[in-house]
Amino acid sequence: MAARGVAGTYPARAGIAALTVVLLIAAAPAVAWGPAMHAYVVARVLGPEALEAVFGATLPDFNGAARLRPTVDAAIKRLTHYEFERLAPSSFATGFATHNGVWGADHYAHHYPNDVDATYYATRKIKALSARTGLSLNLAEDVFEAAMDMRVGLECGPELGRLIRDAARSVGPKEEQAIVDAFAAPLAERVPELSAEDAESALRWAFRAHKALMQAFAVQLMQDREYMLRLGAPLLARHLECDAAAARKHLEAALELCADWREEMDRMAEKVGAALRAEA
Numbered sequence: 270m271a272a273r274g275v276a277g278t279y280p281a282r283a284g285i286a287a288l289t290v291v292l293l294i295a296a297a298p299a300v301a302w303g304p305a306m307h308a309y310v311v312a313r314v315l316g317p318e319a320l321e322a323v324f325g326a327t328l329p330d331f332n333g334a335a336r337l338r339p340t341v342d343a344a345i346k347r348l349t350h351y352e353f354e355r356l357a358p359s360s361f362a363t364g365f366a367t368h369n370g371v372w373g374a375d376h377y378a379h380h381y382p383n384d385v386d387a388t389y390y391a392t393r394k395i396k397a398l399s400a401r402t403g404l405s406l407n408l409a410e411d412v413f414e415a416a417m418d419m420r421v422g423l424e425c426g427p428e429l430g431r432l433i434r435d436a437a438r439s440v441g442p443k444e445e446q447a448i449v450d451a452f453a454a455p456l457a458e459r460v461p462e463l464s465a466e467d468a469e470s471a472l473r474w475a476f477r478a479h480k481a482l483m484q485a486f487a488v489q490l491m492q493d494r495e496y497m498l499r500l501g502a503p504l505l506a507r508h509l510e511c512d513a514a515a516a517r518k519h520l521e522a523a524l525e526l527c528a529d530w531r532e533e534m535d536r537m538a539e540k541v542g543a544a545l546r547a548e549a
């Protein structure tokens with residue numbers, strides 16, 4: 270294992286890592302929890318040896334890596350988050366199912382507009398961050414979600430980084446084909462301008478792009494706090510339309526607010542595990 274890096278430690282990889290941050294921040298409103306959080310949750314539910322499941326848990330957001338047309342993007346997201354049961358049973362599919370928006374990890378994000386659900390961790394934190402920074406709830410949500418993945422990365426970094434890297438390496442043509450078999454036909458049905466072949470190639474491209482991105486993201490997770498802040502702040506600044514110093518302050522405030530993430534995420538993992546057993 271290389272020493273925990275500072276900026277420039279991995280010159281050849283820094284560009285790819287930066288791309289990952291761009292992905293996470295730019296896609297944050299649609300992402301809910303980031304890949305580090307999903308990997309953390311699935312490892313709690315199924316154990317860290319379930320490598321295909323760990324990759325499967327990050328995959329429902331794979332449309333983000335592929336930069337597809339918005340209509341295709343929305344249709345894929347709907348399928349992967351709400352019709353995940355189309356995937357043929359396997360360890361990979363079980364991991365994939367832990368992510369879902371019905372009873373999976375993503376169900377516990379995006380609750381801030383609903384005061385009835387003010388007990389949700391994400392709701393409380395997003396509201397507190399918005400009050401502290403003056404950011405809108407939408408933007409506070411983006412910063413909160415980026416900070417949560419950074420938090421998990423900082424506290425579980427090298428270990429979780431290795432897990433995500435090994436998980437990405439463990440999957441290949443078999444899992445890619447399973448995704449095509451499950452989702453290509455309904456995707457083509459729902460996006461009129463997409464032929465069956467287009468739908469299949471969009472899914473294959475997204476799968477491969479996500480696999481490559483997760484390997485770069487794994488390297489990023491092994492970095493230290495200063496590296497993440499220096500890389501993340503200017504990119505976040507562009508998204509928030511403020512300067513890098515202000516973005517860094519927002520990010521630091523969010524990191525501080527979610528210092529108690531672990532207890533809450535362990536509780537969430539228990540609920541996801543119980544729902545998974547009930548579905549089986």
Ligand SMILES: [Zn+2]
Binds near residue numbers: 299300302329368
């Ligand atoms: Zn998601």
